[in-house]
Amino acid sequence: MQRHHYSVEVEGTPEEVWKIFWYRGPRPKTSTGVSIEILHPGDETGEGLIRHCTFRVPRYLLTGGVGHSWEWLTEVTPVESWKYDAIGKPLWSQAEGRTRLEGLVEGRTRIHFTETYEAFNPILRVLLERRVHHFISGDNDSLITSAINGGLRRMRKAREVGP
DSSP: OEEEEEEEEESSOHHHHHHHHTOOSOOOOOTTSOEEEEEEOOSTTOTTOEEEEEEEOOGGGSSTTEEEEEEEEEEEETTTEEEEEEEEETTTEEEEEEEEEEEOGGGOEEEEEEEEEEESSHHHIIIIIHHHHHHHHHHHHHHHHHHHHHHHHHHHHHHHHOO
16 A cells, blocks of 8 residues: 655635635646546535546556546535545556645645555556556646646636626
């Protein structure tokens, strides 16, 4: 089983960061091949939300460099934290992740992200699990930071323009 922890500070309040993570409208296309499709919105706080994600994986997995996960979000505490359980491919794997927002001074937020990841197949677990998870996690760290900062910029610009 692989474990990954990542934290980043952004120029936005926990309330602003929460709005970015939990935005349910159309999302801008990314050049990275990452997409998130909401399959079920969950309740008013997002509890029970189900999403399908596509993301980059190493090309040697022979999937055209594209991975998929289906994620179910639970333990949602608005403007604070949530948990997800996921099934992914390739490597047919399971993951559990937690995200926590920590309010800092001067309108900043530290985002804490942790994940465990395990391939179902014991042979692939030994041969590929560590390398594949390291690749995915490295991408996630930079993509999450970029997406949140980009979302905060777009949200502020929209506020300046007004309705």
